[in-house]
């Protein structure tokens with residue numbers, strides 16, 4: 001795979017299609033945006049894995065998607081930025097509204113959805129041979145955004161600061177991204193996502209490959225980022241869900257049936273006064 005192709009896959013931005021330079025230049029002052037998933041059904045081939053799942057993810061909050069393995073959390077997350085359709089044989093129905101517009105509307109560009117709704121994956125995936133600096137700005141090329149050197153320098157510092165990594169790497173920006181520790185690499189990936197100024201950041205178990213110290217740093221980063229970007233995180237770690245999220249949605253897929261949301265609401269209520277016994281059993285570690 002060429003470096004360019006690799007960048008496109010890692011950033012989940014398609015290589016072809018129109019560029020969106022004019023919308024990228026400076027969206028720092030955009031208002032926070034919520035994400036409204038309506039009646040989402042998903043299939044892999046003829047296997048239906050989600051059934052009419054609706055969830056409103058509020059602007060400026062962290063929403064945690066929790067539930068046992070295989071209940072469709074990651075599939076739901078990938079539908080939120082049109083990555084599900086990259087999987088051969090995958091299909092979906094339903095709508096995902098950002099700022100009142102359905103990202104699946106035929107008049108909407110897939111590149112725009114992917115730019116506005118960024119994704120951080122389970123396994124840190126920086127470009128190992130590319131410098132820390134170039135990793136941060138890697139997405140700009142794909143979105144067609146050209147910045148002058150000074151503006152780029154400012155952006156790199158801003159994004160690395162927001163990702164909680166600046167002080168650790170400021171003196172070695174030209175070193176390869178692959179030379180960083182796992183936790184630093186994950187923060188580099190967060191910085192890379194932020195550089196294209198998403199309105200929403202999706203995180204699929206971002207700490208599952210990290211040690212407790214790195215996990216704590218990422219959690220602190222999430223707490224700071226949510227002031228400017230809406231966050232949706234999949235986590236298996238109930239303590240993490242309790243620590244980082246404002247709201248939780250509990251997914252379940254019972255006996256081969258498609259996944260659905262049993263209950264959702266403020267995190268405190270989900271943990272301390274859930275309405276459904278299955279939620280109580282799950283959050284208290286009695287199954288899953």
Ligand SMILES: Nc1ncnc2c1ncn2[C@@H]1O[C@H](COP(=O)(O)OP(=O)(O)OP(=O)(O)O)[C@@H](O)[C@H]1O
Nearest residue numbers: 044047049067068069070071072073074075076087
């Ligand atoms: N690429 C794929 N092809 C076929 N089936 C898939 C694919 N990815 C996921 N599935 C199936 O879709 C269902 C939901 O999977 P998904 O990964 O979304 O669940 P999850 O709740 O995120 O699980 P986990 O917590 O283990 O990551 C499962 O039955 C899974 O086997």
